[in-house]
Amino acid sequence: MKFLFTYFSLFFLVHFNTFAQRFYELNSGWKCNTILKIKDSGTTISTPAYSLSDWIPAVVPGTVLTTMLENKQIPDPFIGMNNEKIPDIFKTGNDYYTYWFVKDFSESVKSGEEVWLHFRGVNYSSDIFLNGKKLNAKKHSGMFLRQSFNITSLLQKTGTNRLAVIVYPPDEVGNPNGGQGGDGAIAKNVAHQYVAGWDWIQPVRDRNTGIWDKVIIEKTGKVNIKNPHIITLVPGQRKPEGAQKPATIKVSTEVENPSNTALKGTLSFTIDGKKVSKEITIRPHSTSEITLPDLLLENPKLWWPYGYGAQHLYPSKVQFVLNGTVSDEEKINVGVREIQADWNSVTRSKQISVNGQRVFIKGGNWIISDAMLRFTDARYDAEVRFHRDMNLNLLRIWGGALTERPEFYNACDKYGILVMQDFWGSGDCNGRWTDPMKRDDQWVRRKYPDDHNLFLESAADQIKMIRNYPSLAIWCGGNEITLPQDIMLPLRDSILTKLDGTRWFVDYSNSDDMSFNSLGGNGDGPYGIQPLKRFFEYRTWPFNSEIGSVGVGDYESLERFMSKENLVAPVYNTKSKKETVDSVWDYHKYIGYGGYIEPYGKAKDLRDFGKKAQLVNYDQYRSLMEGFSAHMWDWYTGVIIWKTQNPWTSLRGQMYDYYLDPNACLYGLHNGSAPLHVMFNQADSTIMITNNTFKHQYDLMWVAKTIDMNGKETSLGQAFAEIGPSTTRMITPINNSIRELAKKEGVFLSLRLLNLDKEIVSDNLYWLPDSEGNYSGLNTIPKAEIGIKTRQVAKGKVEVTLSNPAKNPVAFFNRLSLVDPKTKKRILPVFYDDNYISVLPGENKTVVMDYTPSSQEMPLVSLEGWNVKEQFIEIK
Structure with missing residues (x-):
């Protein structure tokens, strides 16, 4: 299928002597109706003469809920307690959210053309009809399994056509009883699990039933190219600058001939002005997988993760030429790079290398862009760009969600963000732990999902969809648990070996193969707010897949989804050490700040709380990344923050809110994750430098000073230093002098690195508490007119x-x-x-x-x- 084209090219025309190839989406003009009202058959409904006068406009791609929201049949479930006003499918029954979706479109066939209809995602089951004919022989099931139909013979000569799709909810919708994934039964499907509720979201009432991903019409000549596979081999250890030794590009693809006769032609691959080709004959009504000769790319421009080098992408194309005419063509942006995963015997964890250079992983856990599956190219681009701005280099796609879309991967390719892609499973639903909230016991849940063959078929299909993106670095079996053996073993040993074979497969997200857990526990966390020095002195897992803290936005962020009566600051009781919060805060999964606001003075109101929370946010995430960087390669090979974004209006784990408004978490992380960074070790009061680049940094002047609340400066010293590539080192202790200067009312600590041109290359300002642990000076600091x-x-x-x-x-x-x-x-x-x-x-x-x-x-x-x-x- 044709899903590797870049997201901004929905259709294009290729050169002369070429069929007018077109891709276009059927993404507007849909109508829908519930099966509670419509009893006619699909063959009748898909007849263009059938009346749709009482049908409502539908959102496609979208879900039943997005359509209901668009038609003002429900309130916005992301606002306040509105989600409680929407009927849940567990109580209504599946028919309530079973809908017909109908689209009229104009298309006709010219001589020599083939027309294809592609569905990139339907949740959960469907039957498809076109012009009175059923397209699928049996009911289609599986949220992640794409569908493709040759509709050439079914199109009307008049050019007026009707497509009708009935979409059924998941077979098992689960009881949203407040557990992780509700009662766990949602995991019996090959689908996402969070829709029954999690500790960061309330249940999605229709479980995201609908045609949730793109519907595309494609026109080709008599031969169709499907699922091309591009592998780039970059041997040796490379550097981002200078001339490069050659790279090898290996290309294969499926070629389909739907006609009644054998077809002979030329299959070719072109990149950077170079071309390899092969003469082939495709039997009638068959699909063949063809491997082209290897292509040697001289002096290639390489693709690197952000912070290490450029993200060069080569436009390339795979073509099939039949009788002097291009029958079909796939355009692909190729990033030339190679991913390696090696065991670090010092840390006892995997370390990731790109083009032979090890990369310290600074990552974020990604759930999904929008909990109701309202995806746009612009939102994907914005969210991934925010992660680039945090100076992160990896996103892990959590296993309770989905295989991310090509548009997401386009953004990651563009911004240099590596991706760890989980498959669909989570220990919470799939039986890792005993859980009184779950419907079935561990032994039964361990066998979820019900249809193992569907899981494997879907996995193979999704691998084909995203395997060409250079940003994709790691496959992961699932979240915090292995998949059932008869899924995991063929996935790892057969399917991935055949369809990819270039990336590390880790069996689950906190596996010993990723990060040897010699400390006991679950191998991840902690998740709450922590003393700053703990990030430096507490040794957690050597490649920690989940660790995080707080993340509430400021007043303007909160008022977007709360009524005035709910805009009330949490109240902390210093005796009980507990917070009292408004019910809407609790509903939106607030995770507490505990006593960490108190050192700045008790919050007067919500504006004051939000303002002080940003100070805590900044410090938490700056120190988190600094603490891991302080022990780069001796304790750690990587860290992945839980979590960096919310696809719902949640009050935990986010660097920006659902509405794309950043908070101070983002900029604390931006500072603490900077590739070249001077920092203060909060545990032992030393100055350190971390260098997350491949360059040896010479002739750096470090400068340390304090500034009191009135602006008076005190020098703590300065000196030249140098630091090797991908290294962290201690520069000097400032233990006693800092404590003495800060003891009365706290103090600002300014740390800087300057180059030989006296330009600031790293700038870091800390605010340190007084001897009682309070920021008393900040409450009396004079106003600054600037x-x-x-x-x-x-x-x-x-x-x-x-x-x-x-x-x-x-x-x-x-x-x-x-x-x-x-x-x-x-x-x-x-x-x-x-x-x-x-x-x-x-x-x-x-x-x-x-x-x-x-x-x-x-x-x-x-x-x-x-x-x-x-x-x-x-x-x-």
Whole structure:
């Protein structure tokens, strides 16, 4: 099937002497109705003359709920307690969410053409009818199994056609009883599991029933190319710069001949002006897998993860030429790179290498872009870009969700984010632990799903769909448990070996093969807020697949999905050590800050709570990544944060909210994950440098100083240093002097690295508590009057410079935003090269904001700081 084309090319015309090849989506003009009202057969409904007068507009790709929401039949389930107002399928029965979807479209056939209909995802079962004829011989099942039909002979000569699809919910919908995956029965299907509820989301009431992914019409000549496979071999240890030794490209593809006669032609692959080809004959009504001669690519431009090198992608194409005419063509962007996974005997964990260079994994756990499967190219691009901006280099696709879409992988290829792709299973539902919330015991759940053959067929299909993306680095059997042996063994030893064979397969996400767990427990976590020094001194698992902390946004983030009566700050009881929270907060899975707000002073209201929470957020995630980096290659080979995004309006584990508004977690991580970084070890009060690049860094001047609450500076020293590639080292201890300077009211600690041109290459500002552990000085710090300059440097790009006069205090923790000039509400998404910034006395800082203008009216810049007044500034 044709799903490897880039997401912005929905159809194209190739050169002369070529059939007018077209891809286009059937993504508008659909109508739907419930089977509770419609009793006619599919052969009748799919007849163009059948009346749809009382049918409603449908969202395709989408689900029953997205259609109901679009037609205002339900309230937005992401807002407040609205989800409780929507009937759950466990109580209504499956028929309530079983729907017909109908699409009228114009298409006719010219001589020599073949027309194909592709479904990239239906949840869960379906029957498909076109112009009064049923396309599938038996009911199709499986959320992840694609479908393809040659519809050439069924198209009307008039060009007027009707497609009708009946979509049935999952066979087992599960009881959403509050457990992880509800009662676990949702895992009996080959589908996603979170829809019955999890500790970060409430149940999705229709379990995402619908035509949830793209429906595509494709036109070819008499020969059809399917599932091309591109392998790039990059032997030896490479560097991002300089001339490269050759790389080998291996190409194979399936070639289909639907006609009644044998067809002879030429199959070819072209990249960077080079071409390999083979003369082949395809028997009638058959599909053959053809391997082309290897292609040697001289001096290739390589693809690297972000922070290590460029993400070069070569446009390439696979063609079949029949009688001098291009019958079919696949366009593929090829990233030339090779992934290796080796055992590190020091850490006792796997280490990942790209092009022969080991890469310290700084990752995030990704659930799904939208819990109701409302995917867009723009949202995928924005979310992956945010992860690039966090200076991360890997995303793990959690096993309770899905195989991510090609559009997601396009974004990861573009931004240099490696991907660890789980298959569909989780220890919570699939029987790893005893659980009184589950319907079946462990022995029964261990055999989930019911249809093992469907799982394997779906896995093979999804591997073919995404195996060519250079960002895909690791396959994982499932989340926190192995798949049943009669699934895992053929998947690992037969299917992946045959269909890919180039990537490491780890049997489950916290397997000893990934990270030897000599400490006991489950091999992941902790998940809650932690003392900062613990990130440095507590030795967790050497390749930790899940560790995380808090992540509540500020007031403006919270008011997007809460009513005014629910905008109430949590109240912490210092005696009981517990928080009291509003019921809507609890419903949206709030994870507590405990007593960590208190050192900044008890929150006066929700605005104050949100402001102080951002200080905690920043510190938590900066220290998390610094703590792991401090022990790079001796304790750890990687860490994957649980989790970095929310596909629902959840109040835990997020660097930005569902509406794509970043919070301070993102920028604390951006700082702590920087490729070249100077940092303060919170456990032993030493200054350290970490170098997450392949370059030896020479002649770096480190500079350390403190600034008190009135702006007075005290030098702690400076000296030249150097650091090797992919290394962390301690520079100097500052133990006693720091404690003495901070004991009264706390102090700011400024650490910087400068190059020989005196340019700052790493800049890190800490705020340290007083001897009682409180940030007492921050509550008395004087106001800072600062200068602000703005200018538009290009369309959709704004530059803001903050200037803090000498003898001022530090202008501390400033949040910048772009806002609508009328409503003063934030424009979303906006990408900042830094945020929550502080400006030292006598200095200035410049931030660049990148956004997509939606009107001719220029936005305003909003500024709000800890000791800087809130203000709105026009853009020059």
